Amino acid sequence: MQNKIGKAEIISIGDELLIGQVVNTNASWMAEQLSDSGICLCRIITIGDDPDQLSQALAESISRAQFVLLTGGLGPTADDVTKPALCDFFGTELVFHEPTFKHLEDMFKKRGFQMTERNRQQAWLPEACTPLTNSLGTAPGMWFEKEDSVIVSLPGVPFEMKSLMEQEVLPRFKAIFSDMYYLRKTIMTIGVGESFLADQIKEWESKLPQFLKLAYLPQSGIVRLRLSGRHPDKELLKQTLEEQTQKLLQLIPDLVFGFDDEMPEAAIGRLLVEKQATISTAESCTGGYIAHLFTSIPGSSAYFKGSIVAYDNLVKTKQLDVRPSDLEQYGAVSQQVVEQMAKGVREKLQTTYSLATSGIAGPDGGTEEKPVGTVWIAIAGPDFVRSELFHFGEHRGRTIRRSALTALEMLRKELIM
């Protein structure tokens, strides 16, 4: 029994997950929250909308883990089987839960929608559970206890699940379990691949103390180095983590752009605010994606002024003042054109810096001289414009993403010079 303590498992329910229709982002989010709370997630089990599978998975998880989280299978539509299966498993039956019904009524009144029969059914809950109020949706969470384990069933709608986790579930888990401290530091790198990075830091890695663990987390152009540890002495853990991070930084200073999952667009936003500088973009092959990255950050209007997405050559000449003769002579994917695009947008939008991209994202449009994946990227500033040529391979989506990340990295390097 002892070895269940502090361990968690997630059971994700839904046929849609097993036919590949929906990516299980709920599980990743919950995993991160559990990890941040010092709870060790040992397994995620994904099963279909099937009562037998659910009972089987529940029995397995309860034998291994103190905390079992279920998501999905609580929506209002007919493909749901979770509640009856839970009743069977816990040997209980559905009863009408007045406070839940009242909450549903209020909710529908406030939104001005009519309550359907399906929604009314959501007020019937297993008698053995403690209902957890879902302030953002119609399906309440359900808290069960069995064989020294806690089993919590949550709706599959991401923002409802998240709100229930944050407001109801995690505080109770933390109250039940507090023993080891868990800390982590993520070092964000860009520019080289996993193997190359591993070779540069292998000596440092081999000397890490036993209670620290390093994970390489590559993700389209970025490699995150996740240094984490669990220890009863919080101060010692904190200090060791900090020391080892500093040692690592000295090994690869040029490759690190930030920490703790701060994405490049957020790190750059911070730098631009510090410098009171502004930015604009002129995008051909990235088609607005750099602008989208900038504007996905709250408060970006302080430094991001706008973009001219010049997919068509006419937009390049008319809106960005690219010389038609250069377009003719060198082609749209050329140093001459991309630098004029950067200068053009910087002047038109009156910003401190600007970025420009022009390339062949594919799958069509490649030539022998300029194959698919060829991308020119330019940066312009108060007294300079410069550009570089890249080859990002044949995958359209990846070329768009890598072009954007590379452009951001050119800007970051400029800002920290």
Next chain:
Amino acid sequence: MQNKIGKAEIISIGDELLIGQVVNTNASWMAEQLSDSGICLCRIITIGDDPDQLSQALAESISRAQFVLLTGGLGPTADDVTKPALCDFFGTELVFHEPTFKHLEDMFKKRGFQMTERNRQQAWLPEACTPLTNSLGTAPGMWFEKEDSVIVSLPGVPFEMKSLMEQEVLPRFKAIFSDMYYLRKTIMTIGVGESFLADQIKEWESKLPQFLKLAYLPQSGIVRLRLSGRHPDKELLKQTLEEQTQKLLQLIPDLVFGFDDEMPEAAIGRLLVEKQATISTAESCTGGYIAHLFTSIPGSSAYFKGSIVAYDNLVKTKQLDVRPSDLEQYGAVSQQVVEQMAKGVREKLQTTYSLATSGIAGPDGGTEEKPVGTVWIAIAGPDFVRSELFHFGEHRGRTIRRSALTALEMLRKELIM
């Protein structure tokens, strides 16, 4: 034993999946491929980089499924434990595999990189396996057989895993297993939520033949209706699926924008090509996201000309000819301004249609009169401009996404009129 046939399980390996650092998109992709091949995926098990967990999960999966797919744990970095654990499980040992080494050498030569010791180690493989050549990476796939089950271990790098699945694994699976036919049709809807949709089609749903199954798959503003079935008679299955789809279409003609996972931006691209029409966007609150959606589709340069992302008011007046007096009087988030933005970009970029957005994505910038989530969207065409006001709530990312989808839907409705 009989009941293992045609069933599959996936075991995803990696600590990064259990701390929420990486979303398990590999599993979803594999799930979709298996489903398309008529193989029934019954469970996805996600475990950490731990030999005991791997042995346990393997033993469980082999007892239930004919096909067991492992991903992850084969990369070149030090956090990998899969290969030794597989040797233990299959009672075999690592041997040097000359053809794999040769392939590695060629690969590094071609890319002009130096081979590291870590990479050399990747040529050591369990003797009991049949190696599957990984044409895109350094870690080969490994094919094992045990207790009437096939176990295939694949690298975790998505494009390497995908190429191995498509070229090596799925053809072999299909050759082993061919019995029931599986077909599906996905009906893509936009505009109403899951409950409302369910009520409109519940009578039709209740009369579906036993061998067809309906799943509701909501995803940020879109609900996919997945109608699928398994049957030994392929023709009957096909015909029934088609008939039921037609019946469904007659119930909700206005809500359906496409089929089979064709996203709105792709469906609209097709319509624009058919009409030989072109499109541009003027984006404030969506910050280039609509342009990004359009340009994520291969061939979009045929109809998408460009965008002016006017985050700053100065960009609205200078680049889009919005009247400064209207900006002053009505504010940037107003019908007057958004319609001028649409007209402005359409004229400047010389396109048949244009879309414009102006809103408050938040978290800051809301007022009592125009709270966070207030968005004006306009569409302009050869002889019209019109706009609508929306409220998309307080979540920045979701407001950006819903604004973009709603703008696309306004355009789609215009194109099919």
